[in-house]
Amino acid sequence: MELLSQVLISGITLGSLYALVGLGFVVIYRATKVVNFAQGEMMMLGAMLALYFYSDLQFPYFLAFMLAVVLSGVFGAGLERFAYRPLLNAPVVTLILATVAVGQMIRAGVRILRGSEVSRFPSILSADPFLIGGVAVTPLSLSIIAIAILLVCVFMLFFRKTKLGKGMEATSENREAALLVGISVNQTFSLVWATSSGLAAAAGVLLAPLIIITPEMGSIGIKGFIGAILGGFNNIPGAIAGCFLLGIIENLGGVYIASSMKDVISFVVLVLVLTVKPQGIFGAAEGKRA
């Protein structure tokens, strides 16, 4: 029982990070139909920037966090303007390949600027465990879960309640119609890329104290993608739930079946789910789109 609770807590921590990355994937996909494979690299970039501001320049943690998120957002908007917008009328697959290329460039760029050195992000909260009913929990992992859930809620409200968010929704539903009702599609797209890049950066900064910072750390971003597919790629709450589920399944499978098989187990679950329900566990059947 203790082990099970421990597995669930660890799974939720992992899942909350997947959720932040996964949300970034979904935000871009809904608006543009592009799967942004540079999402993991944006996450790495966020962690690197935060590390630079916090450790090298000794800025306060909150400021370093915000700067990393904002700068990554600006960078994301820049990417949209100069790398993706020129490809807007190209087939979607071209755009997807462009994101792969951008990801490689970010990784190589960071390697050139910072080297392939390993860094540790000093955690602001204690990583010393305390026991709740025999389950080891750290203030660090609790805060990560809390911040991740908070961010996810904020973004869902943003899409549902604000004009800007609704504009994004509208653009994703029908680009021409959105244009007709006075929504600037270009502006919306910039915003979409900025938002999702900022989200990725936030995930990176939160994730950083849990693992180590290297130019390769973005590879964990793919898990956010898988989680989102598992839950439903066109449905934000579904995708989020899928990411949490993935984190939990990985740990459950790893502990109760075989730890070296944990990635295999999550992929098997993914394949099974997609066979039965191609739109993901919580995904609605995709409607006709213009």
Add this chain to the structure above:
Amino acid sequence: MSAVTHRLGALVLATVAATLFGGLARAEPGVTDNEIRIGMWTPLSGPVALLGQSARDGVRLWVKEINDKGGVHGRKINFISYDDAGSPQEAQTAIRRLIDQDQVFMLIAGSVSGSTLPVRQIITREKVPFVSSISSNINLMKPFSRYIYRIYANEDSQAFGIINWMMEHVKIQRPAIIYNSNDYGVGGFQIYEERLKNHYKVRSVAAERYNPGDQDFTAQLLRIKAANPDGLLVYAFAQEAGIIVRQAKELGLTAKLFGGGGTSTPLLQRGAGPAAIGFTSVLVVPEIPERSDNPSVVAYREKLKAAFYPDGFPPGRPSEYDTAAYTAAKITEAALDKVGRNLTREAFVDALESMKNFDIGMTFPVSFSKDNHEGTTLVEIVKVAPDLKWESVAQSSDK
């Protein structure tokens, strides 16, 4: 009949003559009247550049010293090094350039295992002497080659060393292991299993593996924690080990932590932070190059600083790859000196094979013989001190 005898006789004569005067008639590759060319391929860029830069500096420093003295038996050293970025393909190209184009007399230090094993066949076939000081992979010596030598304990000896320490000195009763599913990790795991079963007669309470590139080890560590071990051997590379050590602490695992040779680099603490304090591992040299007060290491640091780093060392330097490469260079010098003016590759390897307890104070004493080119089996037990630096604890061996 007689014509055949004649021809045979002539052939025998020619062979004898060739053997006797071969050295004079055909110039030995890489050796001229006033120069010996020595080559190196190593990672000078990329993720493992620290190793290659350390090793190159160790050799460069020796070259500078020896050439300032006027060389060995009147020949100066011409040192040629190429960057392989740690990639097997680049290593192939570099080796071909060194052997075919630059025609080096010998190779020194070498590259990481992944870029050394793929070229060992060429080295052996071309009969180029190679004194290795980076790769600790056991397959470097399999099959045995007359031309390949290693300065420090291979990974098997390193595994023996840490397991001995764990079981005999710390007296772990309930050992567990977490290991990488690659060659290195599985090799360590097999030695661990074999030693526990046949030598210590102790059962391993948990053995968990992970895949290269994994960044989350919660599942493995939870299974290990459930088995309640009092000692955990982390057979991983330093990057992953850093995360494992930190996550182990976050999950409330109280077992003492040990690591294979791959963990004893400053990368461990950089990943693990304060959770690394007390982590025990093995180092292939007895002196920690960054902080040892052994006179030979102090002298090395001063000379290296004066020669190449007047503004201070880059992070992580000098490393054990510095002192190992410098020792490789010094044993090369001793062998070159012993051979004398009539330098050939064969005479040089004979001289290397005659080296016994060669010791300049930076590595363990190195001995080679006709059938053993593993310089030593000794390792140093090191521990992460409260200031997060490695400190020496004791010497261990595979005995």
